[in-house]
Amino acid sequence: MNMPNAGLVLRELSGVAELKHAEWFQKEVWGKDDPPDNSDLMLAIQHEGGLVAGAFKDGRMLGFLFGFPTSQPHIQHSHRLAVHPDSRGMGLGAKLKWFQRDWCLARGITLVRWTFDPLRRINAGLNIARLGGSASTYYQDYYGEMVGINAGIPSDRLLVDWHLTAPRVEALAKGQATAVVDGAGETLTVEVPKDLDRLRVADLDAAISERLRVREEMTSAFSQGYKVEGFDTEACCYLLTKADGAAS
Numbered sequence: 001m002n003m004p005n006a007g008l009v010l011r012e013l014s015g016v017a018e019l020k021h022a023e024w025f026q027k028e029v030w031g032k033d034d035p036p037d038n039s040d041l042m043l044a045i046q047h048e049g050g051l052v053a054g055a056f057k058d059g060r061m062l063g064f065l066f067g068f069p070t071s072q073p074h075i076q077h078s079h080r081l082a083v084h085p086d087s088r089g090m091g092l093g094a095k096l097k098w099f100q101r102d103w104c105l106a107r108g109i110t111l112v113r114w115t116f117d118p119l120r121r122i123n124a125g126l127n128i129a130r131l132g133g134s135a136s137t138y139y140q141d142y143y144g145e146m147v148g149i150n151a152g153i154p155s156d157r158l159l160v161d162w163h164l165t166a167p168r169v170e171a172l173a174k175g176q177a178t179a180v181v182d183g184a185g186e187t188l189t190v191e192v193p194k195d196l197d198r199l200r201v202a203d204l205d206a207a208i209s210e211r212l213r214v215r216e217e218m219t220s221a222f223s224q225g226y227k228v229e230g231f232d233t234e235a236c237c238y239l240l241t242k243a244d245g246a247a248s
Contacts, residue, residue, distance in 0.1 A: 016043065019042050023038065034146070037066060042066060051104075062084050063081075063092040075110075075112070076109050076113075081093060081096060097126070111161065111163055114159075117155075117157060119211060124231045124238065131169070131172065132171075133162045134227055137222070138157075140156055141154040142157040158228065188226065227242070
């Protein structure tokens with residue numbers, strides 16, 4: 001269902017009732033077997049400077065975002081971003097992230113980090129292509145064995161660095177197209193499946209094989225000084241660049 005954005009409100013969650021509703025919302029997105037972040041924990045972190053926000057239309061939560069402080073005051077870790085399955089196609093993920101950027105910059109936070117599954121094309125398109133994030137850290141089986149939509153394959157993750165004041169991010173925030181490889185040195189690509197969930201259901205062994213292939217290609221590239229700087233949504237591949245003079 002593609003709903004219009006008129007009447008859409010992005011704001012921080014308020015009160016225990018909304019935080020408890022956010023627990024239910026997480027289960028709707030990640031599956032009922034995947035443990036949600038607890039409302040009491042989110043409340044405490046919110047009071048200590050974290051961000052717990054939602055996208056609402058006519059009083060109904062359509063999207064959810066949860067970030068918390070790190071050991072460095074200028075860095076926030078973005079832990080959860082979710083859009084309800086019946087509300088996808090509205091750009092809510094991007095809207096919540098730009099809301100997060102404004103919220104962070106108003107508080108002197110200039111870098112936001114988070115992890116995501118590198119095999120998920122939609123997430124890569126948002127995090128790298130639309131937001132201007134970069135990545136040079138790969139975690140193997142980060143969460144161990146998982147359930148719900150992540151069941152059956154190793155829980156590898158890429159760590160995204162979102163530099164909020166970087167020229168490319170500022171341009172994207174204004175809706176301006178930017179050149180990903182402008183001034184870059186060597187480049188290479190890493191392809192990923194077009195639909196991980198469909199592949200996982202149809203052929204789990206193939207999904208695991210794809211996980212291991214991408215793991216090898218990514219970690220090898222990172223060890224040579226490459227960094228993820230772009231994602232081609234049509235070709236379904238990451239663009240990695242290595243600045244001139246980087247380690248090889």
